[in-house]
Amino acid sequence: MSIRVDGIRKTFGGFAALDDISLNVPQGELVGLLGPSGSGKTTLLRIIAGLEKPDRGRVLFNERDVTTLDVRRRKVGFVFQQYALFRHLTVADNVAFGLRMLPRGERPGRDAVRARVRELLELVQMDTMAGRYPAQLSGGQKQRVALARALALEPEVLLLDEPFGALDAKVRKELRRWLRHLHEQISVTSIFVTHDQEEAMEVSDQVVVMSQGHIEQIGSPLTVYEQPASRFVFDFLGHINALEGLYDGAVWQSGEARLRLDTHGACPDGALTLYLRPHEATLAKAPVEHAHLPVKLAARSVFGGTVTLELEPRGWGAGVLEVELDRDTWAALAPGRDDTLYLLPRSLQTVTCDGDLGPRVAPA
Numbered sequence: 001m002s003i004r005v006d007g008i009r010k011t012f013g014g015f016a017a018l019d020d021i022s023l024n025v026p027q028g029e030l031v032g033l034l035g036p037s038g039s040g041k042t043t044l045l046r047i048i049a050g051l052e053k054p055d056r057g058r059v060l061f062n063e064r065d066v067t068t069l070d071v072r073r074r075k076v077g078f079v080f081q082q083y084a085l086f087r088h089l090t091v092a093d094n095v096a097f098g099l100r101m102l103p104r105g106e107r108p109g110r111d112a113v114r115a116r117v118r119e120l121l122e123l124v125q126m127d128t129m130a131g132r133y134p135a136q137l138s139g140g141q142k143q144r145v146a147l148a149r150a151l152a153l154e155p156e157v158l159l160l161d162e163p164f165g166a167l168d169a170k171v172r173k174e175l176r177r178w179l180r181h182l183h184e185q186i187s188v189t190s191i192f193v194t195h196d197q198e199e200a201m202e203v204s205d206q207v208v209v210m211s212q213g214h215i216e217q218i219g220s221p222l223t224v225y226e227q228p229a230s231r232f233v234f235d236f237l238g239h240i241n242a243l244e245g246l247y248d249g250a251v252w253q254s255g256e257a258r259l260r261l262d263t264h265g266a267c268p269d270g271a272l273t274l275y276l277r278p279h280e281a282t283l284a285k286a287p288v289e290h291a292h293l294p295v296k297l298a299a300r301s302v303f304g305g306t307v308t309l310e311l312e313p314r315g316w317g318a319g320v321l322e323v324e325l326d327r328d329t330w331a332a333l334a335p336g337r338d339d340t341l342y343l344l345p346r347s348l349q350t351v352t353c354d355g356d357l358g359p360r361v362a363p364a
């Protein structure tokens with residue numbers, strides 16, 4: 001089932017929670033709605049589900065207008081952040097619940113229900129826990145049961161609202177890999193809401209980045225990361241260091257710091273902000289001809305193969321900078337406690353004086 005959202009507007013007491021939202025989700029895709037709190041993700045999901053009516057615009061399933069169709073007739077499955085399993089029912093009975101509630105004419109026989117439940121529990125790898133009650137499950141297990149329950153009625157669309165939001169980081173990571181894998185097996189058109197960048201990037205075929213009730217960008221995870229359409233998207237998808245200074249057409253300067261840049265004529269003389277991603281720089285013990293950005297180590301933390309450094313600029317005007325190096329590079333550098341180090345950016349994003357994104361530049 002493909003989903004098309006066309007010119008949706010939704011207001012709550014005069015406040016526009018969604019403003020002119022249009023979106024296409026092809027059959028079988030897994031799309032992540034990503035945005036900060038209050039950007040309108042849940043409202044959009046609820047409108048697609050039929051739980052909320054838009055003021056304007058249409059929702060189409062397979063090009064059929066379902067805007068006024070009741071939620072029960074849309075064939076959508078839901079999974080919410082809170083598992084909402086029935087406490088007094090076993091795992092198997094929770095999954096069977098929707099099937100048993102079907103009108104008599106549509107309800108499968110007892111054996112068919114049992115077979116379907118077994119199949120679903122195998123799919124979500126919970127078949128060994130069919131007889132347990134929700135209280136005897138971990139959060140991740142409950143969420144897999146919730147997913148099996150949502151799939152029981154063979155929905156044509158699956159909607160997930162922060163499905164892993166309540167779980168700890170490690171379980172979240174496992175579950176999102178598992179969801180990706182599961183989606184490849186069943187390929188039901190799915191939309192999930194998250195405010196977690198990593199989650200959206202890892203799971204989605206397409207990411208929809210939202211801000212203040214509108215869509216900033218739609219694209220593959222790689223496209224939105226590498227070719228952000230706006231400053232908001234660049235800011236939102238990972239940490240940035242903002243370096244503010246003056247550019248004279250050849251050299252960017254801020255206090256003691258200097259960086260020679262060729263902006264191919266795109267940046268006029270004057271104030272120029274540079275955005276630097278933590279992984280797009282290295283450090284050296286001496287400045288180089290085109291880059292003189294002295295810093296002092298303030299803190300470091302090691303996680304896996306990456307060392308994250310907090311650096312204080314020496315004699316120039318940026319706040320604390322964050323840089324990520326691999327462990328070998330850091331070990332080879334082995335600076336003394338008060339050594340001055342020199343930041344060597346590989347690639348920077350320019351921000352024009354209007355606040356728009358300019359070209360990416362490499363110091364040279």
Ligand SMILES: Nc1ncnc2c1ncn2[C@@H]1O[C@H](COP(=O)(O)OP(=O)(O)OP(=O)(O)O)[C@@H](O)[C@H]1O
Nearest residue numbers: 012013017035036037038039040041042043044195
């Ligand atoms: N029923 C409602 N009545 C009034 N305002 C609402 C209602 N539902 C949502 N809003 C407002 O609409 C805006 C969008 O809310 P929504 O829940 O869609 O955002 P979200 O991106 O899902 O946020 P979060 O990540 O915090 O869940 C918010 O400013 C919210 O306060």
